[in-house]
Amino acid sequence: MTIALDSPNSLESASRLFQHGRQTLVLDDCLDWLRAAPSNSISAVVTDPPYGLVEYQPDQQQKLRAGRGGIWRIPPSFDGSSRRPLPRFTVLSANDRQAVTVFFREWATALIRVARPGAHVFIAGNPLVGPLVSTAMEASGFERRGEIVRLVRTFRGGDRPKGAEDEFKSVSSMPRSCWEPWGLYRKPIDQPTVAANLRVWGTGGLRRLSEKTPFLDVIESGVTPARERSLAPHPSVKPQAFLRQIVRAALPLGTGVVLDPFAGCATTLAACEALGVQGIGIEIDEHYFRLAARAIPKLAAL
Ligand SMILES: C[S@@+](CC[C@H](N)C(=O)[O-])C[C@H]1O[C@@H](n2cnc3c(N)ncnc32)[C@H](O)[C@@H]1O
Structure with a gap:
């Protein structure tokens, strides 16, 4: 299925669209895009949203690219390892929690209209924000279906108390993360059974690893x-x-059509292309949109 995205005739819309194979990348705010997209048009969502809600604002991105200041923590070499920049996520204030909840409530409300009945939504998270996203998704009508554990040892957490590392050598302020949670949600099916929903919409279940083995979490x-x-x-x-x-x-x-509303470098679209399925990505930042346009064919070919 092809989805009408924008007027293809204007120069402006051409510069906001990138197409490669079965993939379409749009330079836009995903909330605006979702509000204009056709109902029941998306079969699945695979996405990795920004969580601080400020770290992808233009001023913070400028600081990150300049390597100076802002929310992006660029620690010196520490414990023998040097790190890539990470946004800070060790504490969420009541205001931060409220902002995340309000944003995801608005996002999920726009998304549920566009998702087909039975569409699954996979959302990357972390242990601090996962429950907030879950509350917002359920309040907007999605069903929580579980959580995928991506076993990965990142550089998040595990630090000694800031400014007193020598004094409290045997203390970490939070656990070093060894897994990443991906919340799994579904728009309720609108047919009496999953089998009937699969026949009507092509959605409602998850593809098995093989006939003998189900998808594992x-x-x-x-x-x-x-x-x-x-x-x-x-x-x-x-x-x-x-x-x-x-x-x-x-x-x-x-x-079916897979949507990534927070596309970044469009790694979800590259995965779609490698698998031969249609993908749509939305990215708000022009710098990442351009990087993504270059990255999709190369990542898909790996
Ligand atoms: C965590 S990153 C995703 C990175 C991606 N997983 C990858 O592998 O490249 C989130 C992205 O969402 C973008 N973003 C933030 N707010 C957005 C919005 N309202 N609409 C579309 N994109 C947005 C940010 O610019 C950022 O690139």
Whole structure:
């Protein structure tokens, strides 16, 4: 199915659209895009949203790109390892929690109209924000269906108390993260059974690994390989090996349209292209939109 995205005739819309194979990337705010998209048009969502809600604002991105100041923590070499920039996530204030809840309530309300009945939504998270997103998704009408555990050892957490590392050598202020939660939601089916929903909409279930083995909710995953990071230089880039497993599971019959409303370097679209399925990505930041346009064909070919 092809989805009408924008007037294809104006120069402005051409510069906001990138197409490669079965993939369409749009430079836009996903809330605006979702409000204009046709109802019941998306078969699955695979996405990795911004959580601080400020770290992807233009001023913070300028600071990150300049390597100075802002919310992006660029710690010195520490404990023998040097790190890539990470936004801070060790504490969420009541205001932060409220902002995340309000944003995801608005987002999920716009999304549920566009998703087909039975469409699954996979959302990358972390242990601090996961419950807030869950509350917003359920309040907007999605069903919580579980959580995928991506087994990955990141550099998040595990630090000694800031400014007193020597004084409290044997203390960490929070656990070092060894897994990443991906919330799994579904728009309720509108047919009497999953089988009937699959026949009508092609959605409602998850694709099995094989006829004998169902899709599993724990997935072994390394950090994103250096080669992929160099092709898609985004601070939150996700690995193809993991995303391809998620995209494959998200389309139970192997066809349909996958949406990534927070596309970044369009790693979800690259996974869709590698699997031969249609993907739509929305990215608000022009710098990442341009990087993504270059990255999709290269990542898909890996
Ligand atoms: C965590 S990153 C996603 C990175 C992606 N997983 C990858 O592998 O490249 C979130 C992205 O969402 C974008 N973003 C933030 N707010 C947005 C909005 N309202 N609409 C569309 N994109 C948005 C940010 O610019 C950022 O690139």
